[in-house]
Amino acid sequence: MHSKKAPLGLTIAAIGTLLFLHVPMLIIFLYTFTPDETTYTFPLPGFTTKWFGVALQRADLWRSLILSLQVATVATIAALILGTLAAAAVYRSNFFGRESISFLLVLPIALPGIVSGIALRTAIGGFDIPFSFWTIVIGHATFCVVVVYNNVLARFRRTSASMIEASMDLGANSFQTFRHVVLPNIATALLAGGMLAFALSFDEVIVTTFTAGQQTTLPIWIFSQLNRPRDRPVTNVVATFVILITFIPIFLAQRISASSSDTEGENK
Amino acid sequence: MLTRLSTYFYQRPRLVLFLFLAPPLLYLLVVYLGSLFLLLINSFYSIDDFTGLIIREFTLKTYAQIFEPANREIFARTASMAFVVTIASAIISFPLAYYIAKYASPRLKTWLLIGVTIPLWSSYLVRVYSWKLILAQEGILSWFIRLFGLEGVLQWLLSFEGIGGSSLALSPIGMFIVFVYIWLPYMIIPVQTALERVPNSLIEASGDLGAKPLQTFRTVILPMAFPGVIAGSIFTFSLTLGDFIIPLAIGNSKFFIGQAVYSYQGTAGNIPLAAAMTMGPVVIMIIYLLIARRLGAFDAL
Incomplete structure (x- = not known):
């Protein structure tokens, strides 16, 4: 690392880009306080906090929120199990087609969401499967698995195999080794992967529009407001809430990943 | 009991690998690739202009519409x-x-x-x-x-x-x-x-x-x-x-x-x-x- 100072122009451009990435979300927060129900007038014509209360009273919002939380929870649990199994298999043995597995896992996030969405929609329609809670969860789990897989596999690669061998040599069976050695080691990776998966699922809209049928998750509720705004101020409150509920787990997950790679860096 | 099970698995690494891989692979192969494949097949079907029903016969008619x-x-x-x-x-x-x-x-x-x-x-x-x-x-x-x-x-x-x-x-x-x-x-x-x-x-x-x-x-x-x-x-x-x-x-x-x-x-x-x-x-x-x-x-x- 050279300790030269950055040219002023570069610093300004970098700060400008960061602002471009973050200020728009702050603007939504600003608009939660507008008394104006029908337009997005700026500067705000006044100041009110009543929309938070109004949003809390809305039964449709609560239903959507609960559905979204349930979907995200179940999809995350499925992703944790499937992603960890896949990571463990890829880590511990070299088998035919190992490279294709990573490719297969990445596919759901590499292809545009609409491809996955319409594909699942076709399958649901083709087999006359009724839309349900589970059709949403199955759709979400496809792209959540890879997040857990990546996090856990990276952690496995940093865990030394000698610890597992030592545990076995000292008489622990596989289950005890898993419980007392492997699990504590990958715990934060599971936490990070799980939180990312939760956040991804919680605000997913593209695949969900194809797998939800008549059900309304919170993102679908917002999506309906994008086309035909009826409850502008309430939408602002909901949007702010979604930012917070996805921001926090992602931020924590990034901190966990960053700090575990920091300790790794010290040994170099 | 657990120890015996553990030994059993230890001696059969292929079986363990299979047990690990089967759930995620089945899920992605069946649900995801299966759906993609179905999508591909559907693109070779066409729709009846009058009834609006899907005709499940191979045709390139639908692709022609894209052009x-x-x-x-x-x-x-x-x-x-x-x-x-x-x-x-x-x-x-x-x-x-x-x-x-x-x-x-x-x-x-x-x-x-x-x-x-x-x-x-x-x-x-x-x-x-x-x-x-x-x-x-x-x-x-x-x-x-x-x-x-x-x-x-x-x-x-x-x-x-x-x-x-x-x-x-x-x-x-x-x-x-x-x-x-x-x-x-x-x-x-x-x-x-x-x-x-x-x-x-x-x-x-x-x-x-x-x-x-x-x-x-x-x-x-x-x-x-x-x-x-x-x-x-x-x-x-x-x-x-x-x-x-x-x-x-x-x-x-x-x-x-x-x-x-x-x-x-x-x-x-x-x-x-x-x-x-x-x-x-x-x-x-x-x-x-x-x-x-x-x-x-x-x-x-």
Whole structure:
């Protein structure tokens, strides 16, 4: 690392880009306080906090929120199990087609969401499967698995195999080794992967529009407001809430990943 | 009991591997690849014009519909938007990526990377929504434009056929801004990773040998960062190609691929045509990935 100072122009451009990435979300927060129900007038014509209360009273919002939380929870649990199994298999043995597995896992996030969405929609329609809670969860789990897989596999690669061998040599069976050695080691990776998966699922809209049928998750509720705004101020409150509920787990997950790679860096 | 079970498994590593792999593989093969395959099959079906039912017989009729002028236009419109968004993202990503790679202290770097990755992971929909507020005619951007007396410039930009419209929120220019905003982090990360790999000694050597900063940038930094740009462009291009939320929320009534797919399967119930339309982005992306691989983008991922 050279300790030269950055040219002023570069610093300004970098700060400008960061602002471009973050200020728009702050603007939504600003608009939660507008008394104006029908337009997005700026500067705000006044100041009110009543929309938070109004949003809390809305039964449709609560239903959507609960559905979204349930979907995200179940999809995350499925992703944790499937992603960890896949990571463990890829880590511990070299088998035919190992490279294709990573490719297969990445596919759901590499292809545009609409491809996955319409594909699942076709399958649901083709087999006359009724839309349900589970059709949403199955759709979400496809792209959540890879997040857990990546996090856990990276952690496995940093865990030394000698610890597992030592545990076995000292008489622990596989289950005890898993419980007392492997699990504590990958715990934060599971936490990070799980939180990312939760956040991804919680605000997913593209695949969900194809797998939800008549059900309304919170993102679908917002999506309906994008086309035909009826409850502008309430939408602002909901949007702010979604930012917070996805921001926090992602931020924590990034901190966990960053700090575990920091300790790794010290040994170099 | 557990110990015996443990020994049993220990002696059969193949069985354990199978037990580990079966659930995730079955899930992705059956649910995901299975659905994709079904999508492919459906694109060879057609729809009865009178009853609106799907005729399950092999035909290329549906693919022929894609090449009708209206649909060709949709493809051209979407691909050009994806192209322009990719170029703009590549240019805009450079200063921040370069700053993170070459100037930020390790502590600052961690924070800046978090600052870039959070918008990458979070609240896609809400981030689109925020521009609905910003671009609104009575909104904050117009206010700033008036503040600086730039209404004339805006009117001039909006007057162009093809990219203009009655206001920013209803024009391709507005969509372009939102696309760049949404996909920019996907470009910054790989470019930053690629720049990280450019040795400082090389940059210094170039300067010592008399190259001007711009020359160093063009002949040393840019060629070495290029795989990163290509890697990022995979995302910006593919994501723009398939998106239907942004064209629905911002922009005029002219269709993009994603929107067309969405409306064909929805109101029209024409899944074969929607499926065939989707194959467009898939094929374009496969060709793009093959080219990208030749240009060495996968090493930069």
